[in-house]
Structures are given as C-alpha cells and as structure tokens.
Amino acid sequence: MNRSRTAVALGAALALAYPTLTIGGEREQALEARVAELERLVATLLAGEAPPSPAAATPVLETPRPETPAVKPVPPPAGPGTEFRFTGFIKHDMMFSRYSGGRVPPQGVLRDFYVPAAVPVGGSSSATDFDSHTRETRFIFNVNRPDQDLQAYLEFDFSANTGGDERLTNATSPNVRQAFLRWRGLLAGQAWTTFFNVGALPENIDFIGPSEGTIFVRQPQLRYTHGPWQIAVENPETTVTPFGGGARLVTDTARMPDFVLRYNHSAAWGQFSLAGLARELGIDEPLARERRIAWGLSASGKIDLGQNDLRWMVSGGPGIGRYLGLNTVNDAVLDASGGLDTIEAWGGFLSYRHIWHPRWRSNFTVSMFRADHDIALSGTAVTRAAESAHVNLIYQATSDLRFGLEYIHARREIESGASGRMNRLQFATTLGF
Numbered sequence: 001m002n003r004s005r006t007a008v009a010l011g012a013a014l015a016l017a018y019p020t021l022t023i024g025g026e027r028e029q030a031l032e033a034r035v036a037e038l039e040r041l042v043a044t045l046l047a048g049e050a051p052p053s054p055a056a057a058t059p060v061l062e063t064p065r066p067e068t069p070a071v072k073p074v075p076p077p078a079g080p081g082t083e084f085r086f087t088g089f090i091k092h093d094m095m096f097s098r099y100s101g102g103r104v105p106p107q108g109v110l111r112d113f114y115v116p117a118a119v120p121v122g123g124s125s126s127a128t129d130f131d132s133h134t135r136e137t138r139f140i141f142n143v144n145r146p147d148q149d150l151q152a153y154l155e156f157d158f159s160a161n162t163g164g165d166e167r168l169t170n171a172t173s174p175n176v177r178q179a180f181l182r183w184r185g186l187l188a189g190q191a192w193t194t195f196f197n198v199g200a201l202p203e204n205i206d207f208i209g210p211s212e213g214t215i216f217v218r219q220p221q222l223r224y225t226h227g228p229w230q231i232a233v234e235n236p237e238t239t240v241t242p243f244g245g246g247a248r249l250v251t252d253t254a255r256m257p258d259f260v261l262r263y264n265h266s267a268a269w270g271q272f273s274l275a276g277l278a279r280e281l282g283i284d285e286p287l288a289r290e291r292r293i294a295w296g297l298s299a300s301g302k303i304d305l306g307q308n309d310l311r312w313m314v315s316g317g318p319g320i321g322r323y324l325g326l327n328t329v330n331d332a333v334l335d336a337s338g339g340l341d342t343i344e345a346w347g348g349f350l351s352y353r354h355i356w357h358p359r360w361r362s363n364f365t366v367s368m369f370r371a372d373h374d375i376a377l378s379g380t381a382v383t384r385a386a387e388s389a390h391v392n393l394i395y396q397a398t399s400d401l402r403f404g405l406e407y408i409h410a411r412r413e414i415e416s417g418a419s420g421r422m423n424r425l426q427f428a429t430t431l432g433f
Contacts, residue, residue, distance in 0.1 A: 088138045097110075141153070194234065238332070253284045273300050288340075310351070328345070363390065367389075380414065407426075410424075
C-alpha cells in the first residue's frame with residue numbers, strides 16, 4: 001500500500017515538474033520519453049525492487065558531536081508508607097507604636113517586632129509610627145516514615161529583610177527557621193536550642209512576646225533524647241562588648257561546641273523543664289586573645305488550671321548573654337589587656353492564659369531582664385534593665401481563623417540611668433492551614 005502511494009506521488013511530482021511542455025515535435029517526443037521513464041519507475045516500485053542508485057556523491061564529513069554529559073542518577077522515589085504534610089499560617093500585623101526616647105529608623109527591627117535592646121533611650125522628643133507587614137507568615141513541610149521512625153522537617157518564614165522597602169512591593173525574603181531530620185532519639189540539623197523549652201512560651205500577638213525574659217535561639221545541633229533526658233552539642237558563637245563600650249563584636253571563633261543537658265517532666269497538672277548550658281567563650285584578635293568558660297541555667301514550665309494555664313520561665317548565669325533576651329547584653333566584655341570578663345545576666349516571665357468563651361481568650365504577661373556590668377570596662381551605654389507587660393484579647397472566628405488585639409508597654413534602662421519606653425497597640429489576623 002505504501003509503495004502504491006509512493007508511486008502515485010512520484011508520478012504527480014513528475015507531471016507537475018514540467019507544465020510548459022506542449023504536444024508536438026521534439027517536445028512531444030521528450031514528453032513520451034519521460035512518461036516511459038515514469039512507467040518504468042512505477043513498475044519497479046510495485047515489484048519491490050529498488051530504483052537504480054544515482055551516481056555516488058562525494059561523501060560529506062559529519063561534524064563530530066560534543067560528548068553528551070553523563071546524566072546524574074535520579075534519586076529513588078519515596079518508599080511505601082511515606083507521609084507528606086504541608087502546614088503553616090498567613091499572618092498580617094498592623095501596629096501603632098509610640099517611643100518616648102526618640103525615633104526608630106525606618107528599617108529598624110523594632111518597627112516590626114519587640115526587641116528589648118532596640119528601644120530608644122535618652123531622646124529629647126518622642127515619636128509615633130504606624131507599621132504593617134506579613135513577615136511572620138510561616139510554611140512548614142513534614143516528611144514521615146512511620147515504619148522507620150524517620151522524620152524530616154523544614155520550616156521557614158519571611159522575617160528576613162534583604163533590602164526591600166515600602167515604596168512599591170514591600171518585598172521580604174524567606175528565612176529558614178528550622179531544618180532537621182529525626183531518627184528514633186536522634187535529631188540532626190537546625191532547631192530550637194535544647195536550652196529553650198518552647199512549650200512554656202505564652203500566646204502573644206507579638207512575634208515573641210516576653211522577649212527580654214525568654215531564651216530564644218535556633219541553631220545547628222546534634223541532639224539525643226532518651227526518656228525525659230536530652231543532651232546536645234550545638235553551634236557556638238561569642239558576642240563581646242569592646243573595652244569602654246561600642247559596637248558588638250561577634251568573634252566567630254570556637255574550639256568546641258556549646259553543651260546542653262535538659263530534663264523534662266510531664267504530669268496531669270502540666271509540664272516542667274530544667275536545662276543547663278556549658279560553653280567556651282573566645283576571641284582571637286591581634287590585641288585580644290583569650291578563652292573563658294561560661295554557663296547558664298533555665299527552669300520553665302506550664303501549670304494547668306482547668307481550661308486556663310500559667311506559663312513561666314527563669315534563666316540566668318555568667319556569659320549567658322547570647323541566649324537570653326535576644327542578646328540584650330553580650331556574653332563578655334574586654335578589659336584593658338584584651339582579656340574576657342563574663343557578664344552576668346538573668347531574666348524571666350510569667351503569663352496567665354484565660355479562656356472567656358470557646359471563641360474568646362486572653363493572655364496577661366509580665367517579663368523582666370537584669371544585667372550586672374562592670375562599667376569601668378563596658379561604659380555606661382549598655383543595657384542594665386528591661387521589662388514589659390502584655391495584655392491581649394483573641395477571637396477564634398473558626399478553627400483556622402483568628403483575630404487578635406494586644407497592648408504592649410516596654411521599658412529599657414542603660415547604666416547611665418537614661419531610659420526609654422515603648423507603647424504599642426497591635427492587631428493581627430491569622431489563618432492557619
């Protein structure tokens with residue numbers, strides 16, 4: 001059938017190729033000769049024979065093709081029983097803030113979140129600002145293999161600001177919060193420091209709430225959990241106040257990780273946690289080379305009071321600065337000879353959660369921080385004290401949608417005696433999924 005179609009097509013092509021030939025004389029003879037040739041070719045095709053080959057053409061050298069790169073092996077698909085889960089929430093915040101100690105820079109972190117060390121002090125005039133953002137929006141990915149007791153966890157928000165402004169797009173950047181794997185009792189990756197009992201943190205509209213009184217660090221670590229006990233080695237870092245005061249030094253020099261040991265207890269009345277921290281502080285500069293041992297303790301818990309509860313935390317120690325109060329003070333200060341002198345600090349919070357109605361609830365929180373500086377070394381511009389009070393009302397519109405209104409009063413005082421206050425009214429809409 002294919003040969004017949006080919007023959008017909010060939011005949012049509014030859015007929016169309018010479019439309020100007022007319023019958024008569026030499027032209028008639030030429031046409032008859034071409035028709036005879038066409039009949040011979042058609043007969044040859046129908047008989048299954050190949051037509052005579054044309055004269056051999058000069059061979060064309062083919063340009064060598066570049067060698068195809070090796071294809072990377074495709075990872076095997078997820079095994080049977082693998083569970084994938086995607087959760088998170090969208091959160092929109094609006095806030096009116098008044099600062100008694102002066103204006104906060106437009107890109108200052110205090111404009112979006114309560115950071116105790118950023119509260120301005122000593123200014124000659126107050127300032128009021130309105131801000132709105134969605135930087136707390138969060139996405140969480142979970143992968144579970146129950147048959148192997150294996151879990152992977154990835155969590156990120158948009159709290160990082162890499163140069164976006166509010167003129168056109170209000171752009172923010174994704175920020176990895178946690179990324180770890182868990183196998184049986186082993187955790188490896190970036191997670192909340194084992195020194196921090198996340199379950200004791202109050203429910204506030206602000207990003208953290210009682211910032212000055214809580215442990216708050218996420219970092220890479222290797223953690224092992226056995227029953228109520230947890231032990232971890234975690235990423236180290238040292239923050240230092242220069243001799244006489246000045247901008248914070250982040251040394252990024254360490255010979256060993258931070259070590260954490262923690263005990264957890266749960267009962268019908270609530271939960272309790274006690275954690276200990278041991279770390280080496282270090283600096284390696286031309287005029288300052290020293291190592292110093294630092295430590296800290298943190299006790300925290302939640303007490304259930306019917307449908308209400310009480311949450312609390314107390315933490316402190318010499319050289320605990322980076323872990324407490326969003327690094328309100330540093331771990332150590334340099335002396336005149338380049339040595340390290342640890343800074344003692346402690347802080348805590350107490351929060352009462354009250355359920356008014358299945359859809360309505362409130363949280364009442366107080367928090368405080370204190371540091372003991374040698375002002376002969378640190379100067380008088382460092383933070384001596386910080387405290388805050390938070391009151392909120394939350395309406396749970398649906399199981400996933402909530403609205404919250406919170407009032408925050410905060411105060412910071414430095415060693416010179418100068419102080420500043422922040423009063424903030426914050427409204428948030430949150431949709432979980």
